[in-house]
Amino acid sequence: AQSVSQHNHHVILSEAASLELGCNYSYGGTVNLFWYVQYPGQHLQLLLKYFSGDPLVKGIKGFEAEFIKSKFSFNLRKPSVQWSDTAEYFCAVIVYGGATNKLIFGTGTLLAVQP
Amino acid sequence: DVKVTQSSRYLVKRTGEKVFLECVQDMDHENMFWYRQDPGLGLRLIYFSYDVKMKEKGDIPEGYSVSREKKERFSLILESASTNQTSMYLCASSLLAGGTGEQYFGPGTRLTVT
Numbered sequence: 001a002q003s004v005s006q007h008n009h010h011v012i013l014s015e016a017a018s019l020e021l022g023c024n025y026s027y028g029g030t031v032n033l034f035w036y037v038q039y040p041g042q043h044l045q046l047l048l049k050y051f052s053g054d055p056l057v058k059g060i061k062g063f064e065a066e067f068i069k070s071k072f073s074f075n076l077r078k079p080s081v082q083w084s085d086t087a088e089y090f091c092a093v094i095v096y097g098g099a100t101n102k103l104i105f106g107t108g109t110l111l112a113v114q115p
Numbered sequence: 116d117v118k119v120t121q122s123s124r125y126l127v128k129r130t131g132e133k134v135f136l137e138c139v140q141d142m143d144h145e146n147m148f149w150y151r152q153d154p155g156l157g158l159r160l161i162y163f164s165y166d167v168k169m170k171e172k173g174d175i176p177e178g179y180s181v182s183r184e185k186k187e188r189f190s191l192i193l194e195s196a197s198t199n200q201t202s203m204y205l206c207a208s209s210l211l212a213g214g215t216g217e218q219y220f221g222p223g224t225r226l227t228v229t
Contacts, residue, residue, distance in 0.1 A: 006157075009155065032216050034217065036220075042222075043220050043221065043222050043223070044158075044205065044207075044220040044223075045220070046217055049217060090157060090158065094216040101146075101209075101216045102148075102160060102163065102173075103148075103160075103216065103218055105150075105157045105158040105159075106157055107155060107156060107157040108155075108157045
């Protein structure tokens with residue numbers, strides 16, 4: 001069965017530190033990949049997505065992610081985090097087939113940025 | 116902007132009650148989804164629907180049912196609420212075709228069953 005693994009469950013960083021959150025998926029076919037973010041008390045919202053083309057994807061708020069097909073990975077990065085990046089981050093892969101497409105989510109990574 | 120709204124932000128119900136969670140989207144999306152979100156478990160798909168009156172089970176459908184009588188509205192029903200259904204419930208919608216599969220989420224309903 002398809003799955004998404006996020007190995008970092010809880011990350012604590014100081015402001016200005018660099019961030020990398022790991023995401024690996026198990027799915028042999030064509031993939032669309034997503035990172036969603038949930039700020040405290042807010043909706044889950046899209047941070048960035050990979051559909052095709054350049055494997056280095058840039059999203060909102062200075063985030064980027066690199067799709068490495070050979071490693072089945074889609075790690076999220078930010079060179080310098082801010083206190084406002086404190087949130088929960090979810091990696092997701094879309095599974096095609098059947099009547100419609102479903103997103104498979106990872107278990108999430110809770111990021112706390114200390115001022 | 117796509118807007119997905121959910122009828123309640125917080126709900127407290129008693130064990131055995133029938134519970135209705137309502138979701139409405141305003142972007143004419145064909146697909147609608149219900150998830151529950153629990154700490155350490157991420158988002159788990161309960162049910163989804165790709166058309167009016169069409170529904171399919173997700174990964175954890177037990178104890179739940181759904182209804183989609185109109186394209187913009189997708190309801191989650193807990194026939195007889197139990198304490199293990201205490202959770203955050205998220206509704207989402209997406210295009211059936213022509214998009215990248217991106218889902219748009221509502222604000223969530225935090226349900227407590229006592």
